[in-house]
Amino acid sequence: MIVLNGVSKSFDRGRTYAVRELSLHVEDGETLVFLGSSGCGKTTTLKMINRLIEPTSGKIEVDGKDVTLQDRVTLRRSIGYVFQGIGLFPHYRVAQNVEIVPKLLNWPAKVRRKRVHEVLDLVGLPFAEYGQRFPDELSGGQQQRIGVARALAADPKYLLMDEPFGALDAISRDSLQQELKSLTKRLGKTIVFVTHDIFEALALADRIAIFHAGRMQQIDTPQNVLSAPATPFVRELFEKPARQLAAYQESR
Amino acid sequence: MDLGWYESVVGWLEFASQRLPELWLRTGQHLVLTGISTGFAIAIGLPLGLIASQKQWLKAPLLGVIGVFQTVPSLAMLAILLTLVGKIGFMPAAIALTIYALLPIVRNTVTGIEGVPPDVVEASRGIGMTRLQQLRMVQLPLAMPVLIAGVRTAAVVGVGIATLSAFIGAGGLGQFINRGLALSNTKLILLGAIPAAVLAVIVDGVIAATVWGVQPTRQSDSHRYLSKLKPIALALPFLLAAVVLISALRDRSPAAGRGVHTIRIGSKNFSEQLILGQLMAQMIEAHTDLRVDRRFNLGGTMICHEALASGEIDLYAEYTGTGLVTVLKRPVTSAADTAFEIVSKDYREAFELEWLEPFGFNNTFALTVRKSDAEQNKWRKISDLKSTAETLRAGFTAEFSGRPDGYPGLREEYGFSFAEVHDLEPSLMYRAVAQREVDVICAFTTDGRIGAYELQPLIDDRQFFPPYYAAPVIRAGVLDDHPEVKDVLDRLAGVLNNETMQRLNYAVDENGRLPKNVAREFLIERELIVDE
Missing domain, CATH: 1.10.3720.10 (MetI-like)
Incomplete structure (x- = not known):
């Protein structure tokens, strides 16, 4: 379980807050989606969980342990991370990219190799065909599958995903979402997923946390968020796409 | 058909092929x-x-x-x-x-x-x-x-x-x-x-x-x-x-025998210095058991002097005026005997270096013009330039332009400046004046090209230029260990007057002969070494 308790973050010594007084928890095995527009504090919050950013105040616990008391490097190696810009290492082959975290953790070479095969099979890019390629020899969708494979390689309990499909076309995005959903349910991972895409949030989330201007507006299941929006911002957020769809159908 | 370029290329390749070991x-x-x-x-x-x-x-x-x-x-x-x-x-x-x-x-x-x-x-x-x-x-x-x-x-x-x-x-x-x-x-x-x-x-x-x-x-590489x-x-x-x-291994082998019984002779980077270096080297090789290491072509007075003072070389030929002004930073003196006395004494005290007997010639500066210009304008002495100096272009060595006994002092002594002053390599200076790219140069009185290029040195009527008598300068410690070196080098004392030095320089500068051979023939001619 990941627990955030009264977490705030200011980048300008308290003049303004990117995240303000945030408290929430992520249940084991659930997918929690942070939804909001850019600048709302969702990515900052995600990065505070593995200490890419340090909170100004408040406390974050992963598995009951205060993250600030843990070694940063060890903490990050124990949590899978999928990046917005994909961030594959261009000078490493696909297999080398995937085995990087097990390598940092000093797994024996044999175990590593076996794991690379497994994980590449999981994301549908078998080693035999893709293992020896370089990232720029793959399509955007394939690259992000490798990004997911890299995050899963050391079999972490937690997965942090920062708008991982944001740069992909709609069709690859849709299929990757479906795959991710079935994959993580099968593997029982606990996921924090950041997106600004409402449909992506609805498709993936067990629960959705809606952010606006550094504050969390509501956290609940997709059904409850839709049926009982807690603030005018949340209502507006979900009504807008519905209105757009209606307007489009009328115009035909 | 003009095969000039072809012949030059072949000529050069032949030249290069004869020097392959050194090139390597x-x-x-x-x-x-x-x-x-x-x-x-x-x-x-x-x-x-x-x-x-x-x-x-x-x-x-x-x-x-x-x-x-x-x-x-x-x-x-x-x-x-x-x-x-x-x-x-x-x-x-x-x-x-x-x-x-x-x-x-x-x-x-x-x-x-x-x-x-x-x-x-x-x-x-x-x-x-x-x-x-x-x-x-x-x-x-x-x-x-x-x-x-x-x-x-x-x-x-x-x-x-x-x-x-x-x-x-x-x-x-x-x-x-x-x-x-x-x-x-x-x-x-x-x-x-x-x-x-x-x-x-x-x-x-x-x-x-x-x-x-x-x-x-990469799989995507096109080739x-x-x-x-x-x-x-x-x-x-x-x-x-x-x-x-x-x-590098080849380089080492000839030097393997290098030890205490080697005299390292330096020289500056112009013909006269190479000839003097060869004269001293060949005399020592012929009349002593010492080996000679030739470390010629060092780039200028201060580099030679530093090398000598720090013991990197043992000996090189220096000029009294240069020692006085450039090394010791003493005021200019025009009396030959005084200059030699001062440098001998000060070098011994300051650097533990000994001046041996001079070779005889005085390689001082001479403001030099084209003979045709001199005749036309009736220039005989430096003072004659005064009225026209501001229309003349000068080509001087960088050293001459800078040192107090060069252009700066000259300007003060004679009271005129030239319109333009170009810094030129010593070897280019003579050609530059002959080809009318400049009008006045600071020739050396022993340079063979003065005659060959039909140039006219002007008389130093105010006796501004100090005497530049060349003599071997040697580390005192080397003389203590090998007193025979002094005896051998003293046999070169006074053997070269200005005309002789001009002739030897000309053989190298204009006839393209090697300093080694020019020096050898001179020594044989004067019966200082035996032709084997």
Whole structure:
């Protein structure tokens, strides 16, 4: 379980807050989606969980342990991370990219190799065909599958995903979402997923946390968020796409 | 059909082929010098660049300081290092080249590291790499192409600048250029310049090939079959290293017997000095058991003097006026006996150096014009120039333009200045006046070209120029160990008057004869050595 308790973050010594007084928890095995527009504090919050950013105040616990008391490097190696810009290492082959975290953790070479095969099979890019390629020899969708494979390689309990499909076309995005959903349910991972895409949030989330201007507006299941929006911002957020769809159908 | 160019090329190739052993040796020295200094520059510059890329506040001052080093002219840099290191030869040259190689390496390291995409750096942090792992596994490999480009720049520039190292006795291909300039011998100059240019291209190519060789083959490479050649590309640097090693070993063998019984003779880089150096060397070889190490063609008075004072050489021929003014910084004196007395005494006390008996001639400066101009304008003495000086163009050596007993003092003594003053190489000066590119030069009274080019030295009617009697200057310690050297060199006392020296200089400067042979024939002619 990941627990955030009264977490705030200011980048300008308290003049303004990117995240303000945030408290929430992520249940084991659930997918929690942070939804909001850019600048709302969702990515900052995600990065505070593995200490890419340090909170100004408040406390974050992963598995009951205060993250600030843990070694940063060890903490990050124990949590899978999928990046917005994909961030594959261009000078490493696909297999080398995937085995990087097990390598940092000093797994024996044999175990590593076996794991690379497994994980590449999981994301549908078998080693035999893709293992020896370089990232720029793959399509955007394939690259992000490798990004997911890299995050899963050391079999972490937690997965942090920062708008991982944001740069992909709609069709690859849709299929990757479906795959991710079935994959993580099968593997029982606990996921924090950041997106600004409402449909992506609805498709993936067990629960959705809606952010606006550094504050969390509501956290609940997709059904409850839709049926009982807690603030005018949340209502507006979900009504807008519905209105757009209606307007489009009328115009035909 | 005009086959002139064809004949010159064949002629030069023949010339070069006769000098293959030395060419081989000099190329090896050149490569060692460039290789070692580039290696040092990487060893120093890479860490500096990495630190600067991590600490923003350090970047600007560091690059600034290294940039300032870069602007120091090469010869000045060599002279400064000579003084600091107190040795001639390999060390100061290697240090100078290292300093020049630093800028491209440090700057490209910084640029390369900063050019790594930020999302890749963030990913390396986010998956749990330590700072050092980020640098080693991600930033450095991705910065490598830019970094290698810096190394290539450094190496190519290094090959070029290394040619100047011959001025301070570090050998290399510059030795040919230097000697060629001193002797006005274009073939010799090309023997240094062409291989140096070829070497620069080869070094650049070998680095490029090596980099290509270590790069992994990608499935998307359009010419994958070419990757079969990669082992060959990787063998190239080893081949180059083997060439260097073999030539270095060859270099060592003749010097193996070098020990205490060797006299190291220096010379400056012009014909007269080479002839005097050869005269002294051949006399010592003929009449003593000592070996002679010829360390000729050093780039100027201060370099010779520093080398002598620090014990890098044992002996060279200096001129009384130069010793007085350039080395001792004493006021000009026009009396020959006084000058010799002062330098003898002061050199002994200040440097433990002994002036031996002068050779006889007085190689002083003479303002010199074209004979036709002199006749037309009725110029006989320097004062005659006063009325027209402001329309005349002068071509002086850089040394003459700067020293108090040169142009600055002359201007004061005679009360006039020339319209233009150009700094010219000694060997180019005579041709420049003959071809009417300048009107007045500072000729040396022993120069054979005065007659050959129909020039007229003007009389120094105010006796401004100090006497420049040449004499061997030797370290006192060497005289104590080998008193026979003084006896042998004293036999050269007074044997060369101005006309004789002009004749010997002319044989080298204009007839293209080797100083070695000119000196030998003179010694035989005067029965100072026996023709075997």
